Amino acid sequence: MNTPVLSVRDLVIDFEGRPAQPALVQGVNFDVLPGQSVALIGESGCGKTLTSLAILGLLPPRMRVASGSIVLGGVDVLRASERKLRDLRGRTIGAIFQEPMSSLNPTMTVGDQIGESRRLHLGESRRSARVKAVELLDRVGIPNAGERARAYPHELSGGMQQRVMIAAAIACDPAIVLADEPTTALDATVQADILQLLEDLRKDLGLGILFVTHDLGVVADFCEQVVVMYAGHVVERAGTDALFGTPRHPYTEALLGAVPQAGRARTMLSVVPGRVPPSGSLPEGCRFRPRCGYALEPCRHAQHGNTSDVHFTFCDRVADGDLVLGSKS
Structure with missing residues (x-):
């Protein structure tokens, strides 16, 4: 059996300093393989x-995990520094959010934003990270990836911006x-x-x-x-x-x-x-x-x-x- 890449057990989230108030999240359990x-x-x-x-x-x-465990890639998130x-x-773990323009930095080219993750986490040079960024943009289906890597987020359509977010999320092979x-x-x-x-x-x-x-x-x-x-x-x-x-x-x-439901027109x-x-x-x-x-x-x-x-x-x-x-x- 595969070991889960994410395991959440008995998760409880509440407000700090408010013990009498019911928990915001309680008893959450699931795995992702x-x-x-x-x-x-x-x-x-x-x-x-x-x-x-x-x-x-x-x-x-002011919110905290009051009890439970979150194990991500073998690391206890709640005990990690x-x-x-x-x-x-x-x-x-990579993250993709619903509104890419709120997540992408408007002052950086999309290629630099994708490459930044590899430079920080993998220690790659700026040149190597840029090459990889172009490869990732091509992988997520952006045409003329080399040219698009030099574009800023506002120069791309919403669909392309989301593809950039996906490229950034998988940049370090999470x-x-x-x-x-x-x-x-x-x-x-x-x-x-x-x-x-x-x-x-x-x-x-x-x-x-x-x-x-x-x-x-x-x-x-x-x-x-x-x-x-x-x-x-x-x-x-x-x-x-x-x-x-x-x-x-x-x-x-x-x-x-x-x-x-398809095929059920005029149904309340x-x-x-x-x-x-x-x-x-x-x-x-x-x-x-x-x-x-x-x-x-x-x-x-x-x-x-x-x-x-x-x-x-x-x-x-x-x-x-x-x-x-x-x-x-």
């Missing part, structure tokens, strides 16, 4: 981005790439090209990919495993086919029911009532209970779910066999 694509999904406010930032060691001020974390970022909504700002045609590029790189380089997204269509086409988060908890975790075919948590079923989409509760006003028991059409009195008590690594569900009624959901079709 070499060459595997894993999706982290859920509505805004469910904890996906905080989990991603914790993996990178970049949590905002800041110098070791800087080595991990870029060398072991074991895993964290892709946080990498296609949200792109039109549908460019989105498809970027996703195909990531899929090709995953297969060619054996990259593990953690894909943070709202787009369930992308998840169905691109990812092998899915981790569903709600209000800071993982509520379901399974293989993509199993989760889309037979969702077991009411929240997952509700998300899938809200996705438009299902709506999930309400919104994700803020961390300061979480309901007692199951956090999804106020929005759940299956909720009963037992749901007011703390939930534990099953212990399966194959198809985990954070719902005691499902775990006890009291509730079996039908897939939405």
Whole structure:
């Protein structure tokens, strides 16, 4: 069995100095194996981005990992020094964000930005790093790579900027790439090209990919495993086919029911009532209970779910066999 390139266990994130306030993220568990694509999904406010930032060691001020572990490439992120974390970022894990113009430096050419990572992490000369940058731009499908390497970010289209971000993310041959909504700002045609590029790189380089997204269509086409988060908890975790075919948590079923289906014109989409509760006003028991059409009195008590690594569900009624959901079709 392959050793995970990323292993997250019992992750808890909270505010420093506020012990009475519920945790922002709690009990998050998942792995990413070499060459595997894993999706982290859920509505805004469910904890996906905080989990991603914790993996990178970049949590905002006043937030902290209260307990749990994050092992990245064999290194315990939570015990690593800041110098070791800087080595991990870029060398072991690359990152692709949803808005490239917010991530790329407008004062540097794209070739220098890609090459900078290799100079810092691999000790290459400026000349060698520039040559490699051109090779990487060519690899991610940018035409006239030598000329484009001398361009500034504002001189490139949105699709090309995102390809530059991907080239920078894989510049030092990392074991895993964290892709946080990498296609949200792109039109549908460019989105498809970027996703195909990531899929090709995953297969060619054996990259593990953690894909943070709202787009369930992308998840169905691109990812092998899915981790569903709600209000800071993982509520379901399974293989993509199993989760889309037979969702077991009411929240997952509700998300899938809200996705438009091809060939079903003039059909009213299902709506999930309400919104994700803020961390300061979480309901007692199951956090999804106020929005759940299956909720009963037992749901007011703390939930534990099953212990399966194959198809985990954070719902005691499902775990006890009291509730079996039908897939939405």
